[in-house]
C-alpha cells in the first residue's frame with residue numbers, strides 16, 4: 366500500500382455534522398495539511414474527514430446514518446480501501462491509485478456527489494474539510510468524540526424487549542455478500558457506527574435502503590434471543606446460508622461478521638472464558654495468534670461458533686453474550702481497550718455486583734498465552 370491513515374498508527378476520525386445554512390458553502394472542499402501527492406510512498410498520516418451539511422429536512426438524528434455512508438462511498442474509488450468508522454477508521458490507497466492521481470481532495474468530490482445523489486431530498490448544501498495536519502486533527506478530535514457519545518446516549522433506556530422491531534443492515538454486503546447485521550436497541554451494528562435509532566432513521570430517509578425493519582415475531586428462545594421473524598429475514602438476506610440466528614450467543618448460531626468489527630469476542634481454548642481483542646491491538650492474544658489472523662477467520666459472512674465480531678459498546682450491553690454467561694465471562698482484553706472503556710466497564714461490573722471485576726481481567730502485561 367502506498368499511503369494510509371488510521372490502523373492505530375495515526376489519529377483519524379470522520380464526522381458528518383448538520384450546520385446552519387450560512388455555515389455551509391455548497392461544494393467547498395478544504396484541505397488542511399498535505400495531500401496524497403505530497404506524501405512519501407509507504408507513509409501514514411493523521412486524517413480527519415469532516416462533512417458539513419445543511420438541508421431543510423435534515424435532522425441531527427440522521428447524522429450517523431449519512432456519516433456511515435463515507436465507508437461505502439470512499440470504497441467506490443478505485444484503489445481506495447476504507448474500513449472502520451468514527452475515530453477508528455482506516456483508509457489505505459494503493460500505489461496504482463496514487464500514480465493515477467487520486468488525492469484526498471477527490472474524497473471531497475466523491476462525498477459531495479454521492480451524498481447529494483442519495484440524500485438530495487435531505488441535504489441541499491455540503492462542504493468537506495479534510496485535515497492531514499496532525500496537530501489540527503488532535504485539536505478537532507474532542508468535538509467528534511463528544512458527538513459520538515451524544516448519539517450513543519440517545520439509546521439509554523431502550524431495551525430489546527421494549528420494541529417489536531429490530532433492523533437489518535446490509536451496507537457491508539459488498540464486502541461479504543452473505544452477511545447481514547441485525548441491529549437491536551442493546552446490540553449496535555458490529556462496526557460500532559450504527560445503533561437501533563440510526564437504523565430506524567435510515568429507514569425513514571431511505572425507505573428501500575440498507576436498513577430494513579425486522580418484525581421479531583414468535584419468540585423461539587428468549588435466552589439465546591432467537592425469534593421466528595428474525596430467522597426468516599436472516600435466511601433470506603444471507604441467500605439461504607444462515608438458517609438460525611441467536612442474538613445473545615456466541616457459541617450457537619451467532620451473528621456473522623463482514624469484517625468491519627471494532628472488536629472480536631472469542632471463546633478461550635479451555636472454553637471457560639472469553640477474550641476480547643480490538644483491531645488496534647497489534648500483539649499476541651491468548652489464542653496463539655494476533656488480531657489480524659483471527660479477523661481472517663471471523664469475517665466473510667460465515668457463522669463461526671465461538672467467535673463474533675462486535676462494536677465496543679456491545680461489551681457493556683446487558684445483552685453481551687448473555688446466553689453464554691455474559692460480561693463476567695471476560696478473562697482477557699488488551700490494556701488499552703480496558704483503560705479506554707474503564708468507566709463503562711466499571712459501571713457494568715458494579716451493576717452485576719462485582720465492583721472489582723475489571724481489575725481481574727488480565728491483559729498483555731499479565732499474560733498472552735492461554736495457560737497464563
Ligand code: SF4
Nearest residue numbers: 534536537546554556
Ligand atoms: S458493519 Fe453492519 S451495521 Fe455497520 S455498516 Fe456494515 S452492515 Fe451496517
